[in-house]
Amino acid sequence: MTSTVYDEVRYSNYPYAQTHPDRLATVAILHGLEPPDPFRARVLEVGCGAGGNLLAMAAATPGIRAVGVDLAASAIAEGRAAAEAVGLENLELRQVDVRALTEGELGEFDYVIAHGVYAWIPQDARDALLAAIASHLSPDGLAYVSYNANPGGYFRRMLRDAGLWHARGIEDPMQRATKAQELFRFLRDQRATEADMYGQLIERIIPALADGPLYRLVHDDLGEFWDPVWFADFAAHAGEHGLAFVGEADLSGMRSELLPDEVGPEVWRFAQGDRVAFEQYSDLMIPRVFRQSVLCRAGAEIALEPAPGNAARLHWSARPNAKPLEVGLVADAFAALDGARPRAVGFEALREELGADAVALGAALLDGFRRERLMPHAGPLHAALTPGERPEVSPLARWQAGRGPDLTSLAYQTVRMEEPAARALIELLDGTRDRDAIRAGLLDRTGLELTAEDLEANLTELTRLFLIVP
Ligand SMILES: C[S@@+](CC[C@H](N)C(=O)[O-])C[C@H]1O[C@@H](n2cnc3c(N)ncnc32)[C@H](O)[C@@H]1O
16 A cells, blocks of 8 residues: 555545535525435545544434545544544445546445545546546435636646745655745735735735645645646536536635626626536636535536525524624524524524515525525534533534544534633533533533533533534
């Protein structure tokens, strides 16, 4: 087994809510499709790294069966150890090269995910990735593929080329990244400015490179393979494998958020009604740097844009800690859903509560999704609505609390818990202790004496963060 650069330099290991079958199903529903039940799905992730994303899914959605594959043996070993420690039995991780998966070798899956892989591997592996998706996907299944996109990629390529030149002759990936970052910091300090066009460009794109972690430079912008694509080329490549574009998994990057409303119809006219051309021109207008595309088998009838009418088929929840909106139906919907957190509320119940018109509410909810305040769900979440008599934090979050501040919620998101005492509390919430035992345990572990009221407030907050299991 050969060692890869991912074995040499560890990559991050986060969950991505936008890859969860729940999200992919909601995108499909918004575009008029009938996706497989995301809460009982067979899920395959290609290039899963150390499995952080699948661990989150498997813990939050006990009904799914997940398989993850990655080329890096050390990442797979790390993920397996975590799954075993947490006691997740619905997740299997395997060291496999995607090139060995082009004939459906692992069986059929309802959802196939590849986050941060397509634009980071050589051309033959890219082709194998789409063949792997096509050959493993069930007839009504959905796939998710993310990639660096053009035209934003051109700006970043300028800095990639400059950084690699500055670090020329250095073989070791970490040393090369350190050297390149020296140039990025120099540019940040000496050239970023609002005063002229070039300075503005540097100011926008340099922070991630100058201030970001070195492992990201090693694997992303300075990686051996780092090749942003135009959407039209991606769509054509997917088409060669019998796959069609459904929509984007995260609406926050959508054109409509960044351009005035009246530009959309102009772009459609310019694209002469062609969906791929429309997306490509939209990317050019933004300018787009990253895409998270949802695909299905070619031949399905797909609505051109997310339809407000289809928002009625979904449940909706408020993003924890999102800034409230001030006016309009979307602000009212956010306030109602924030009050209901951790409940994901069905459309009809929300409409009744707000006394709103269905079409207007559908449009408002989509707007809230775009503005990163609301999350759509294909059904209710697997999170407790109240802490209960013997509160139990998800086993994954409890295990994570013993290791660091990043916890994964049952809404598939990272919750950062910096305070050690809060993490000690979480470790105690294993479903065996009542309130008195929790307070005694906390005193014993941390010396902290929590009043009954403070404990209740903490338990309520943990529930509202989607951390307590039903
Ligand atoms: C940029 S990382 C993304 C990891 C993870 N999906 C994430 O987003 O955090 C790319 C991943 O693809 C894996 N990879 C690269 N080439 C591969 C191949 N031929 N077969 C399977 N996995 C591969 C790497 O080992 C690495 O874990």
